[in-house]
């Protein structure tokens with residue numbers, strides 16, 4: 001009989017309550033995953049014990065055969081999942097099974113809408129773990145003892161999943177954790193030997209820890225008759241119980257790879273692709289890398305979980321070893337198992353180890369190659385790009401050495417399709433380049449529409465030259481680290497002198513020079529009227545439909561980046577734009593013929609309009625409206 005003492009009832013953290021509620025309602029059609037989640041936790045607990053026992057064998061308490069056992073009782077309607085892993089102390093239980101410590105949880109939960117299908121998807125990004133027991137159970141009991149604590153330091157945790165849980169101290173001889181699910185009436189189907197076995201095989205075959213279930217064996221006499229009273233329970237290992245990555249590729253089915261992904265990534269959905277490699281030679285390691293099909297909720301959190309699961313000679317060392325991949329590949333999930341590190345390696349040591357640096361560079365290449373392969377499948381690659389494209393865009397700045405490879409993986413919206421979908425590669429752009437075109441043109445704006453309708457594109461549209469339409473916050477940063485692709489340099493169409501190279505014929509250039517000369521007087525007057533509002537005034541040949549546009553000097557920070565930095569509170573030195581006027585436009589004609597009384601106002605209107613069209617804000621919008629109105633009523 002277990003004696004319970006120091007029983008107390010505690011409330012779940014608000015986030016847990018919300019999660020429980022949503023999970024129970026939105027994961028209804030996917031209920032069986034509870035078993036995978038609980039086995040996964042048991043396997044992690046065994047991994048942790050094995051790791052800690054490396055330098056403290058006593059933790060095994062004479063039983064080093066790590067295992068998970070599953071039992072059920074159809075009469076009592078219960079399923080029990082038991083492991084002899086690391087176990088938990090009372091404090092561990094209270095914090096692990098009463099709160100969610102991951103950062104960003106509250107914000108994540110705010111996104112949930114109450115709409116089942118949507119929420120089920122979102123919850124998949126979050127990983128439900130232990131709490132998934134409540135999808136099938138109306139009461140959960142956990143009994144546990146941490147491996148380094150005495151038998152009287154056992155803990156019993158109970159909850160009906162309705163806002164509170166109780167904890168009490170108990171005697172517990174066995175270390176590790178057992179979880180008893182008291183099944184809901186409509187989940188009785190899980191208290192069934194066949195069902196449980198097939199679920200273990202479906203979800204947990206690849207887990208190295210054996211998952212065992214009891215079977216009653218009966219002895220028979222020579223006539224084949226059962227001998228009464230000879231029944232005994234034998235424990236049968238149900239899963240394959242070898243670490244998946246250790247097996248040879250040819251023996252592993254796609255379904256096994258997918259199931260393993262769900263275990264490592266705590267994801268519900270299938271990965272987009274994977275790459276499994278054994279490397280021998282100077283460095284010896286095995287890696288199994290996956291590209292997920294959706295983003296984890298904390299992809300953009302500073303301290304969001306990332307990195308690979310690290311094993312040294314098959315012994316689990318740590319989760320989220322972020323030293324093996326650069327930050328811009330933080331969406332990659334998987335495992336790395338090596339002989340080249342010590343079992344005692346810590347996060348700090350990983351940071352300094354030159355072997356780790358070499359593996360990082362090899363794994364980075366593998367990941368980029370895997371993405372390249374994935375890009376052959378348009379549909380899948382588009383899913384990847386829509387999900388992780390803006391993370392990959394951090395690549396050229398972070399990983400100079402691989403920037404060509406990364407550039408090949410980028411996808412853009414361009415004037416070729418004029419659609420906001422980023423689905424055009426630079427290789428495709430280069431293939432479509434006009435005869436005589438030597439550069440890759442792009443524009444950066446605050447929104448897709450601002451980019452697409454920018455006056456700067458007029459000449460490009462007229463001449464049929466494709467321009468990349470960039471409008472994500474990271475885009476200007478990206479472009480400042482990409483200098484060329486396939487030998488062609490990148491040119492921001494809103495900066496510097498417009499140089500269309502050989503696309504423009506000699507005659508065209510000459511005609512432009514002549515116009516510029518003819519308009520010298522006008523340019524001078526405008527410059528005088530605008531004073532130091534502008535750096536320079538010029539005649540443009542960028543425009544066909546608009547009267548004017550503003551440009552920046554070539555090496556100046558772009559307008560979009562300026563606005564982002566200013567919004568973030570950065571003080572930047574003021575930069576005056578260059579105003580370019582379209583000599584073919586009626587308004588410019590009108591300006592040229594305007595009398596002294598209206599010239600300055602009209603010039604100012606052209607400047608303000610050009611700023612607005614480029615997505616900028618006017619210093620004094622009311623003055624602009626006033627000027628425009630007086631012109632309209634004149």
Ligand SMILES: Nc1ncnc2c1ncn2[C@@H]1O[C@H](COP(=O)(O)OP(=O)(O)OP(=O)(O)O)[C@@H](O)[C@H]1O
Pocket residue numbers: 041042045083085086087088096097126127128129130131176177266
């Ligand atoms: N069987 C177990 N033995 C020991 N500790 C456990 C066990 N199950 C859960 N825990 C502890 O409780 C914590 C919370 O578990 P939970 O499953 O909710 O989240 P998780 O495993 O950390 O992440 P995920 O949601 O991605 O599964 C675990 O991190 C672990 O410390």
